[in-house]
Amino acid sequence: MTLRSLPTVGALLVVAAITAGCGGGDDDAAPSSAAPSVSSFSAPAATGLPGAPTPSALPSSTGGVTSPPAPATAAPQGPTQRRPASTPPVVLPQRPAGAPGATQVVTAFKAAGLKVSNPRDRSVDCGPDGLGLGCSEVVATDAVTVYVFPDETSASDIAETWGGQSYRRGAVVLNYLAAKTPAADRLRYEKVLNGLG
Numbered sequence: 531m532t533l534r535s536l537p538t539v540g541a542l543l544v545v546a547a548i549t550a551g552c553g554g555g556d557d558d559a560a561p562s563s564a565a566p567s568v569s570s571f572s573a574p575a576a577t578g579l580p581g582a583p584t585p586s587a588l589p590s591s592t593g594g595v596t597s598p599p600a601p602a603t604a605a606p607q608g609p610t611q612r613r614p615a616s617t618p619p620v621v622l623p624q625r626p627a628g629a630p631g632a633t634q635v636v637t638a639f640k641a642a643g644l645k646v647s648n649p650r651d652r653s654v655d656c657g658p659d660g661l662g663l664g665c666s667e668v669v670a671t672d673a674v675t676v677y678v679f680p681d682e683t684s685a686s687d688i689a690e691t692w693g694g695q696s697y698r699r700g701a702v703v704l705n706y707l708a709a710k711t712p713a714a715d716r717l718r719y720e721k722v723l724n725g726l727g
Contacts, residue, residue, distance in 0.1 A: 622656050623680035625666040629701040630726045632669035632676040639674070642722045644715070646671040663688060666701075674719055675705040699723050 625631060630638075632653075639646045649671045656665040665688075667678040679685040679701045689698035697704045697720045704719055711719070 622653060623664065623666050625678045626681060626701050629678060632667040632678050632702075635676045635678075635702060635723060635726065636669050636671060638722050638726055639671075639719060642718070644718055644722065645673045648672045670708070673709050673711050673715070675708060677703040677705060679703065697723070 633651070636646050636649055649669055652668040652670045652675075653666075655668055656663055663677070664684055665677050665679050667676075669676050677685070677688070679688070682701050685698050685701045685703050689696045689703050692703075692705055692707060695705065695707045697716065699720070702723060704716075704723060706716060
């Protein structure tokens, strides 16, 4: 016997042990003392051992080939709950009635001939995933950033925090922190804001 035939011989011994307990004789042994039956045989044949028989070709004690038992299928369960593909949008507080919107303020600056290059809606910074300022709207330009808050108290609090780098009128705060806007130009922005009503 060569070493190459050892896996095949080992596999045949496993098959013989399994089929011996399948009622190959006339003994009336109790089912609890019988060797495992083909129906209890499952995973060992699928272990990837070389020469191991696959469940589709198990010899029976009568010389034929028996089919393996059908694989058990899981009972259908309810619909799978899936997470949303994206996070739900943040709901920002409404600006107060009568207060100009951030875009409206930037448009007024532009109409007055003031620099408002590179306008960007940064309202996402108001919410908890941004800076968490609690504002309603933000539009940033290269010269000034316009914040609109849901009430004058919130606007006043943030304007005080930013000190001399901001200007507040009602619920609107102009912020110059990120810009290098000269003081004389700041007065022009503030005058336009004051004229918005």
